[in-house]
Amino acid sequence: MRIDVVTIFPAYLAPLDEALVGRARRAGLLDVRVHDLRRWATGVHKAVDDAPYGGGPGMLMTAPVWGAALDEVAGSGEGVPRLLVPTPAGAPLTQRRAASWASEPWLVLACGRYEGIDARVLDDARRRMPVEEVSLGDYVLAGGEVAALVVVEAVSRLVPGVLGNPASAELDSFAEGTGGLLEAPAYTRPERWRDLDVPEVLRGGNHAVVDRWRRDRSLERTAAVRPDLLDALLARHGAAAFD
């Protein structure tokens, strides 16, 4: 999979050289390319922003700069990429969306700054490629770069071959393997630590019993902190969702 990231702060994406994503890049599983948006800015000051029409605080990133950048980046490979744009005004990032993007051959992430990007940039891009705006949640960062790191990691770990053991992803919170619930509490050695014991059932070795225990703990945890997930499962599967 190829992933391009366009930003005015390329150094913000340095963590993509590290750990899981870094190893996958060096193994040839991921082709991650970071581009400095200012490459496509013109003029002495290489300006990438201007005041918003209609007034209002702050500045907006301009269409000509982004248009030139996306033309070149999205035109530099086989086929057409899916453009992902982190923004508080986007649809929520979910494990399901990350999984769908993990099967794409090519993603481009556009990192906005300031008050965002001139709306015509996405309108124009939609004429040539699929475009999705994605939110990390109901809060605002200073720009899209940290969100891009999150999206790249959430997607990359689901790309076949990137995780050492693909079964790990199946038992993630929100994954199919946990029925869309939060994952159960997990334990490892030592068996007793500061007067706290590993639950007996996990030391017994009966896989059916362990699976049931984990399912029950997932249901409890989800009911406690994410009852909305239970409501969605109930709506989708009826009471059978909790068998």
Ligand SMILES: Nc1ccc2ncsc2c1
């Ligand atoms: N461009 C931009 C600005 C703020 C922000 N917060 C979460 S995603 C995002 C993206």
